[in-house]
Amino acid sequence: MNKKQARLFAIGSTALAALAFLGLTIDSHRQFGKLTNADRITADVSRGQDVWHENNCINCHTLFGEGAYYAPDLTKITKLRGEAYLTAYMKDPSKFYDENKHRRLMPKQNISEPDIKALISFLDWVSNVDTQGWPPRPILVTGASFPGTAGGGGGGAPPGARPVSGAEDPIALGESLFRSAQPACVACHSVAPGVNMAGPSLAGVSARAEQLLASGSYKGAAKDVAGYIRESIMQPSAHVVPGPMYSTNGTSFMPATYGTSLTPVQIDQLVAYLSSLK
Structure with missing residues (x-):
């Protein structure tokens, strides 16, 4: 190739x-x-964006992979934590930490309740943006796991669980649901x-339920262990675990949506898995 051809x-x-860059743009x-x-950008969402910036949240957290990477990426946080939990957390983060154990604490921002509601609306809008897989490896909240990814903070065979084998084993299928339901149970619960975490450890949940x-202190309607676990999934506020980390005013932070997002067969499988955690 001569100089003219190279040029x-x-x-x-x-x-x-x-041209390719222009076309893609x-x-x-x-x-x-x-x-x-964009049609879901309400006044609350816009106000929530302002609250995000006014409180310099990006100095510690990231959205869409952009931010300080000092604290978890919050792009999908409302897929992992419900509104009740996020509201209580932002009112007083210290209730969710042991300062001596965790050391790195989120400061109390003294955000008003309307602004907290707006901020959650903004984060919920963010969580529904189609990022097409970006960021590829976000810094997630403790134990978080998205459907289709490897297991999160509840990994490994739980102590006391019956060995499982075969794709049709309800316990094996229930364990898979524990990691892949929306939101994933493993995002809030460990089996160690x-x-x-955001919810109590489920190690030995079957024995504790019994x-x-x-x-005599149980307040729900279940008659046996399987019924209690089923009730905890379908109606998490029927009996709440004491403590500010798990509930407020008698209402559990656990989403009450699994009764509609999972089929009856899937609920049976999840109950079978949790019942195996002796």
Whole structure:
């Protein structure tokens, strides 16, 4: 290739690259409204964005992979934590931490209740933006796991669980649901003894349920262990575990949506798995 050919090749390839870049840019802008659910940007969402900036949340947290990477990426936080939990957390984060154990604490921002509600609306809008897999490896909240990913903070065979084998084993299928339901149970619960996250550890939940049913302090309607676990999934506020980390005013922070998001067969499988945690 002589100098003239090399020059023409450079000019041509640059022009083609520029055209491809321009085309992709135009196509991206064409899809932004749909990808970002622009029609769902309400006054609350806009106010929540202002609250996010006014409190310098990005100095510690990240959205869409952009931020300080000092604290968890919050792009999908409302897929992992419910509104009741997030509201109580933002009112007083210290209730969710042991300063001597965790050291790195979120400061109390003294955000008003309307602004907390707006901020959650903003984060919920963010969580529904189609990021097409970005960021590829966000810093997640403790134990978080998204459907289709490897297990999170509840990994490994739980102590006391019956060995499972075969794709049709209800316990094996229930364990898979524990990691892949929306939101994933493993995002809030560990199956390791003593590892309490947003929800209490479920290690030995079957034995504890049996003791609770016999204690006289149980307030729900279940008659046996399987019924108690089913009730905890379908109606988490029927009997709440004491403590500010898990409930407020008698209402559990656990989402009450599994009765509609999971089929009866899936509920049976999840109950079978949790019942195996002796």
